[in-house]
Amino acid sequence: MMPAKNKIMILSGIVLIISLSFRKKQDIPLFPAPANFPKPSYNFSANALTNEGIELGKTLFYDAIISSDNTISCGSCHQQSAGFTQHGHALSHGIDDKLTRRNSMPLFNLAWSESFGWDGGVHDLDLFAISPITNPAEMNESMARVLDKLRKSQQYPALFKKAFGSEEINTERFLKALSQFMLTMVSANSKYDKYMRYEGVELNETELAGMAIVKQKCASCHAGELFTDYSFRNNGLTHLPVDDKGRFEVNQNESDSFKFKVPSLRNLGFTAPYMHDGRFKTLEEVLAHYTSTVESTPFLDPVLNQNGKTGIMLSKDEQQKIVSFLRTLDDEDFIKNTRFAENTLTVSIPKKDIDAEVVNFRPVSGKVKAIFNESIDIYLKIKEAIKTQQTGIAAKQSDKLPKVLKKLNSLPLANAEKVFFNTYLEKLSFDCEHIIEGEYSTEHQSEHFIELSKNFYVLIASFKPDYSKLYYHRCENSDLNWLSDKINEVFPKNNCDKIQTKKL
Ligand code: HEC
Ligand code: HEC
Structure with missing residues (x-):
């Protein structure tokens, strides 16, 4: 059923050697290229990963100092537990709770992508961060002011020195460090991956049936091990708002109107809602769309308009099988990996008082x-x-x-x-x-x-x-905080060890 598997076994040897060459002192390679993935497209020779560079990038990623009022970090819209999207938000919201135009994109396996954003408007990962920083609805800040704030901060000159050899803080170093961190966010440890790499995990009958349908009916766009061919297409979403013409905005090509990047099908269990405008809350809704609401417009991808029929014919049973398969693409290890978590930073970011x-x-x-x-x-x-x-x-x-x-x-x-x-x-x-x-x-x-x-x-x-018995609880190492009428109350589900309580 999968001739690709044999090739993968041979390739895995080669990839192992490549990944070993990225390896420094520690055991886990800085860029863990998965054996079942193709060759990444990012040019690592222009921005060699180092532990110190990654650590700097991670600190910047979680620091709200980057935004004009010091309230929004990259991590505000890209949360690890949500596959680095923004939990539950159709349109992501940034500064002063302003809404952006689009659904926050998941961040993983970025080394394989050649263009970024739903419309692919940025061609180099090293340049992407400028867009959210300067966008008035996201971080509303200028690069010059970001650099100025970093230079005046307590911790950044030393972190830049560790990463790049001197305390100089400039745009190039800033962007390269952010890329280094984002490149390490590799997600390839789902049930499906373990099955593909013969790691002693099997898919059940329903999941295998779902996989076969996805390969047959979805893979012309959601292709290969990354589950996207990175092309820009229109998948027939109805009533698209006219003020977001997608790919057209990048190249002014009328025929590219309302086309958006084909997203990966990995980690969908964590990244709801779906599509560039976050219109669908569940996978069932997505499949109902492909089955019955695909709209025929001049922009609709021809794959979804064959033999005079729009959409993809799927029975209820087939839809359920697809959902079962898609769940095997959820990578729990990735969203729980402490390497990417804010609370493992070596220099913690000062909390706003x-x-x-x-x-x-x-x-x-x-x-x-x-x-x-x-x-x-x-x-x-x-x-x-x-x-x-x-x-x-x-x-x-x-x-x-x-x-x-x-x-x-x-x-x-x-x-x-x-x-x-x-x-x-x-x-x-x-x-x-x-x-x-x-x-x-x-x-x-x-x-x-x-x-x-x-x-x-x-x-x-x-x-x-006049409420004398109200206390403010704050966890030292997490954002969790709440008010209660009990001193020393511990919030369940929260495992922070030191709780400060404060009487109003
Ligand atoms: C206010 C929310 C918000 C903030 C803050 C934010 N992003 Fe995003 N991010 C988004 C949205 C929305 C998109 C999709 C943008 C588009 O298509 O126009 C996106 C897309 C991306 C992408 C493209 C992913 C892909 O697969 O194409 C990258 C990379 C990214 N963001 C990194 C960052 C970094 C780094 C920061 C901090 C400097 C940041 N983001 C801050 C909301 C945000
Ligand atoms: C013609 C190409 C094409 C085909 C075929 C196709 N898709 Fe898509 N898919 C897309 C595009 C393009 C988007 C993003 C559309 C947008 O946001 O405007 C998308 C989005 C999605 C999303 C949302 C992901 C996210 O992160 O928001 C899911 C889930 C999805 N497709 C599943 C499927 C499944 C399952 C099939 C097969 C039954 C399928 N697609 C077939 C092109 C396609």
Whole structure:
């Protein structure tokens, strides 16, 4: 069934030698080229990977110093647990919660790609980072200011020296270090890969049947071991917004209108929602699209328009088999690999001090206190629901929270208080909306709960409501934080060992 397998066995010997040559002192090669993959296209000779370069790139990747208001890092939109996409977001959101035009792309196996972005507008991985940094809806910053901030920082001159031999911080070094880190994000340890490499793992009958259908009906675009041919095509999505013409925006070629990069089929279990605009939440919805909603337009790929039929004919049974196979492409090792995790940085990134955001307003009146106390009760209910994964209750209470707080606007507040209050109300409402929307995903809810907690803390600490038993909990080595009415409360699912508690 797979003649490619024999070739792979021979190739694997060659690849092993190549990967050994990337190997330095340590056991794991810096760039672990998988035996069942083709040759990467990235030019490693122009940017040789080193441990120090990778470490610098990783620090930059997770540091929000790169954005204009120091709140957004590359890692904000590319989260490891989501296959380096942004959890649960159709369109990714950046600075001031502005929405970008597109769904954040997964980051893995980038060494095999020759163009980047949904429209392939950037041809060199080493140049890509400039685009999110300068995009007003992403990081809204200039390269000159980024470099200036890095030069003035405590840790970066030394990190650049370790990586490149001198303390000089320039655009080329900055971009090369980011690439070095991203290139190490190789994902090739799924069940499917282990099966292909004869590592003692078998696919079951359903998965094998699914694989056969994918090879037959999807592989003209989702081709080979990377499950993409990196071409730009239109797969018949309906009602595409006219202000995003995809590939056309890169080459002004009318016939390339509404064409987007064929994405990999790897790690789909972690990267929902799907497509360049994140329109589908599940794989079942994607397959329903290919079966019955492919739209015939002049731009539709001919593969999806054969013998006068649009789309791919798939029975319900075939669709289920495909989904089973696609699940074998999920690489748990990749999303759990501590090499890529923020909390394994050797020089940790200074955390933004939330207390610096707290304003010392005068003690508030009885009516204001009452509204705050009511809102704290609701917040605590949201927290309980998040802890116990009752997503529906978390959503319902999150709907209430901003409504109760809004009542404050009808009470007399000083001008500065009003402006401050409404700024935080807006931030907090944004997170509440996402907790409501995230009803299908505890993970997505938890993430916005962390943000909600920060904003709610700043708000109530500034107004000093009459709630004497509220504590702020923060984990040292993770972003997790929350408010509770118990001292030393430990959040389940969280394994940080040192918890700081602070009385308001
Ligand atoms: C506000 C969210 C956001 C931030 C911040 C962000 N990205 Fe992205 N990233 C995206 C989106 C959305 C896309 C798809 C862009 C497009 O097609 O226009 C993308 C695409 C990419 C790609 C292309 C992947 C491929 O397979 O073609 C790379 C590489 C990348 N980002 C790296 C980075 C790096 C490095 C940073 C930090 C300097 C960063 N991103 C910051 C949202 C973000
Ligand atoms: C004619 C080429 C073509 C064929 C055939 C094709 N696809 Fe796609 N696929 C694409 C393109 C192009 C996209 C991205 C479209 C966009 O976002 O606008 C895509 C996107 C997807 C996505 C979303 C991935 C993500 O990260 O967002 C999935 C899942 C998918 N295809 C599965 C399949 C399956 C399963 C089959 C076979 C039943 C199939 N495709 C057949 C071209 C194709």
